[in-house]
Amino acid sequence: xxxxxxxxxxxxxxxxxxxxxxxxxxxxxxxxxEATPAMLASAIRNVVGxxxxxxxxxxxxxxxxxxxGNTVPMTVTVTSPMTxxxxxxxxxxxxxxxxxxxxxxxxxxxxxxRGQISTRIRLADxxxxxxxxxxxxxxxxxxxxxxxxxxxxxxxEVI
Amino acid sequence: MASALxxxxxKAKRGEIIEIKTLMSHIMETGYRRTATGALVPRDIITxxxxxxxxxxxxxxxxxxxxxxxxxISFFTVATESGKFDFEWTGDEGFTETASAxxxxx
Numbered sequence: 001x002x003x004x005x006x007x008x009x010x011x012x013x014x015x016x017x018x019x020x021x022x023x024x025x026x027x028x029x030x031x032x033x034e035a036t037p038a039m040l041a042s043a044i045r046n047v048v049g050x051x052x053x054x055x056x057x058x059x060x061x062x063x064x065x066x067x068x069g070n071t072v073p074m075t076v077t078v079t080s081p082m083t084x085x086x087x088x089x090x091x092x093x094x095x096x097x098x099x100x101x102x103x104x105x106x107x108x109x110x111x112x113x114r115g116q117i118s119t120r121i122r123l124a125d126x127x128x129x130x131x132x133x134x135x136x137x138x139x140x141x142x143x144x145x146x147x148x149x150x151x152x153x154x155x156x157e158v159i
Numbered sequence: 160m161a162s163a164l165x166x167x168x169x170k171a172k173r174g175e176i177i178e179i180k181t182l183m184s185h186i187m188e189t190g191y192r193r194t195a196t197g198a199l200v201p202r203d204i205i206t207x208x209x210x211x212x213x214x215x216x217x218x219x220x221x222x223x224x225x226x227x228x229x230x231x232i233s234f235f236t237v238a239t240e241s242g243k244f245d246f247e248w249t250g251d252e253g254f255t256e257t258a259s260a261x262x263x264x265x
Contacts, residue, residue: 071227098225099191105221106234112217113176114235120227122189153227 040094043101044132047092053140058091058133060145069123069153076106078115078133078141088115089134097127110136122153163258165246170263171238179210179218180233183248183256189224205230205250213242222250238264 044053061075078088087110093103106117115133123129126149132142166180183205190202202224210218218234230248246258 095225099189100224102221102223103225104223106232107219108234109217111212111215111237111239112235113237116235117220118231118233120231122225122227 037096040096040101040130043094044092044130047105047132048134048140051138051140053132053142055142057141058131058143060129060131060143062129062145062147064145064147066123066147066149068151069125069149070151071120072123072147072149073118074121074129075116075118076131076133078135080115080135082110082113082115084110085136087136088112089136091115091117092132092134093121094130094132095121095123095127096129097125098122099124103129123147123149124152125149163246163248163256165244165258165260167244167260167262168238169261170265173238173240173264175238176235177238177262178233178235179244180231181208181210181246181258182229182231183208184229185248185250185254187222187224187226187228187230191224203251203254205248205254207249208232209247210234210236211245211247212236213240214245238262240264 057079059077062072066072076091076093078091080086080088088108090108091106094101095103103121104119108115126147128144128146130142130144132140134140162184164182168177171177185205186203187205188200188203192200194200204224205222208220208222209216217236220232222230241263244260244262248256
């Protein structure tokens with residue numbers, strides 16, 4: 001009785017160890033095609049140039065915990081009066097760990113009425129999202145949000 | 160094949176801020192996925208979206224593989240005059256799709 005119990009425990013541990021090894025393989029392949037914080041910084045640099053990016057005025061609405069990274073609803077709101085001479089020119093959204101650092105560039109204008117856009121995005125890993133808004137006076141404002149993703153998108157195998 | 164879903168209010172008061180919601184059916188293949196045999200699936204995404212209000216561009220977006228399949232984009236505009244919204248999506252492999260919606264402004 002005791003002996004059979006022991007052997008089933010051993011089998012279970014063996015199986016668990018095997019599963020851990022199999023589980024580790026996709027993590028390694030994911031890491032290979034990841035954007036690095038340096039890529040994020042250079043993508044932001046491409047948009048803002050040499051301008052100083054200030055923090056504030058922008059808000060990202062995104063769920064803090066996401067079950068499926070394939071469709072994550074996201075809303076970016078910029079505080080602005082949206083008049084003819086004070087409006088949001090564009091909103092740029094970036095990510096830290098997808099295979100490439102850009103998510104989208106959205107070009108608004110004085111006729112938008114409200115500095116807000118919504119879309120659905122993909123996230124390959126738990127990471128930071130950065131939104132940068134350019135106002136009509138040429139200033140850049142940014143904010144970042146952290147999202148935890150349980151099921152990753154972008155690099156999964158096609159069945 | 161592809162088809163669009165547009166949500167624009169039929170009527171609005173002059174000067175009112177209205178929300179425009181658009182959904183385009185598209186696979187948005189990232190170009191980073193592999194088949195079981197290891198072959199890379201080529202990228203096939205919508206790269207650009209434009210909205211014109213009576214011929215004047217009011218909103219434009221550059222899309223990347225990080226936008227989810229069947230891209231949903233919503234934005235706002237001020238209802239200035241009766242007329243038509245024209246939407247255009249363009250993408251990889253010669254993808255272009257257009258849609259339009261009418262609005263009457265009082």
